[in-house]
Amino acid sequence: MKVLVADDDDTFRSLVIELLTEAGYEVAAEINGRLAWERLQAEGADIAVLDINMPEMDGFELLRRIRTDDRFKDMPALMLTIRAFADDQVHGYDTGADDYLTKPFNTEIFLARIKVLERRILKKQ
Numbered sequence: 001m002k003v004l005v006a007d008d009d010d011t012f013r014s015l016v017i018e019l020l021t022e023a024g025y026e027v028a029a030e031i032n033g034r035l036a037w038e039r040l041q042a043e044g045a046d047i048a049v050l051d052i053n054m055p056e057m058d059g060f061e062l063l064r065r066i067r068t069d070d071r072f073k074d075m076p077a078l079m080l081t082i083r084a085f086a087d088d089q090v091h092g093y094d095t096g097a098d099d100y101l102t103k104p105f106n107t108e109i110f111l112a113r114i115k116v117l118e119r120r121i122l123k124k125q
Helices: 010-022 033-043 059-067 086-095 107-124
Strands: 002-006 026-030 047-050 077-081 099-102
Touching: 002 010, 002 033, 010 026, 010 107, 026 033, 033 047, 033 059, 047 059, 047 107, 059 077, 059 086, 077 086, 077 107, 086 099, 099 107
Parallel strands: 002 026, 002 047, 047 077, 077 099
Antiparallel strands: none
16 A cells, blocks of 8 residues: 655654554655655555645645546545644545644554545455
8 A cells, every 4th residue: 555645844754654654554755745746647656645835736736636637536635734723624625635634643543544544445446
């Protein structure tokens, strides 16, 4: 199972990579939405973990592109961001996020939510 991670914060990106790798996932990580989109186009992925505030292309725009691409439109996506306001969360869900988790986050809850998204994929297979 391959997880695409897009986060411009080095600390959080490294933490997410480490958590996912230790949990047995293959991880493709990028520092902004544009690079993540290019990598997704080239390599594909099964799940996306997206920050919102990123240079060049934010997480909302990246998620919009994912949802309008026939190859990836059903890919589960988790927004992982510092933006905790209800309006941001609603906008994330309206844009197509399957889940929304704010930073800082509990690592066990993060991995549990990834497992939920993984189960959704496995049920479709």
